[in-house]
Amino acid sequence: MTSRHTRRDVVEAAGRLFAQKGYHGTSMRDLGRELGLLGSSLYAHISSKEDLLVEVVDRGAAEFQEAAQKALATPGSAVDRLRALVAGHVGVVLDHMDEVRTFLNEARALDGGHRERVLAARDRYEQAFRRVLAEGVEEGSFRADLDPKLTAIFVLSILNALDRWYRPGGPLDADGLVDALMEFVLSGILAGRRE
Template identity: 60%
Template sequence: MSRLSRDDVIEAAGRLFAKQGYHATSMRDLGGELGILGGSVYAHVSSKEELLVEVVQRAGRLFGESAEQAMSSSEHPEDQLKALIRGHIGVVLDHRDEAQTFLNEATALGESNRQAIVGERDTYEALFRSVIADGITEGAFRSDLDANLAATFVLSILNAIERWYRPDGRVDPASLTNDLHRFAISGIS
């Protein structure tokens, strides 16, 4: 056993925050997960909230990068929407702990930190809205359903995936992407 890195500590924190929640996780729990004492965690970070900030920021960065890549992958709203869906699913499934903490524990952040990541999330969600709105303008999607509401529905499905998806289950990521995309597209086109 070599010494722990700061990354090891943040990763373990993400694991526990995702599984038990932020408030139900003590610094002694985290120490136990790492094989050290609770007080020793303070050799790597200066507060418990700093850990939550780091975990949530990682997820925020992953979602942001995914969105950037999805938007530049095509000029067509239909393809952009599919890429956004595929990317979101990828982030949620490849970084479950961070994503779960981001989605469920961000409320535990202090005011200023919380507002910062809410801002990030709003920017991300606005992309879904504008892509759907563009698709309506271009005639690719139908126009009787509000673009904002459609985006909210799609994001609701995406954000719930971590609540039911099992990696060893019958659904694989690629077909989930296809099925969700088809479901969404049928709903709006």
């Protein structure tokens, strides 16, 4: 056997530590220790610490983008597509927590060009929500006075905070979480609006 770790192992471990302690809070020696080797040995697999961050963040971005594309292809009403977007987001958070947290919190550690690419990816993702919200207004499902841009921000604010509190295996499973999210977003909290 030649080497016991693949480049992929290194990127995954980096995601774990960047998510936990931040990019600047993680040293290459920390990362080596996580994998059971020396910091300097990592350079057999990668060429710089910043490259690692770029790769982790890009994976997060790609997962969200893919989930959004699938959700937008959901047939039915705008409500159905919004639910698909929310369920897709929950799925990405559960399956790729570390990349998601790094994508959301560590973009500022990237240099200008890479940071702009990440912000552009976030904006594209947000557009998927805006589009579905606007469709819902057109078809009459959502309030006529709804501001798709502002509302997309509100919905995404809730979704982007999931990694801060939601723990799989707790009392609320993924389906229950999606239901609770949709009820809150669709109907709010006031009583006496169903009868």
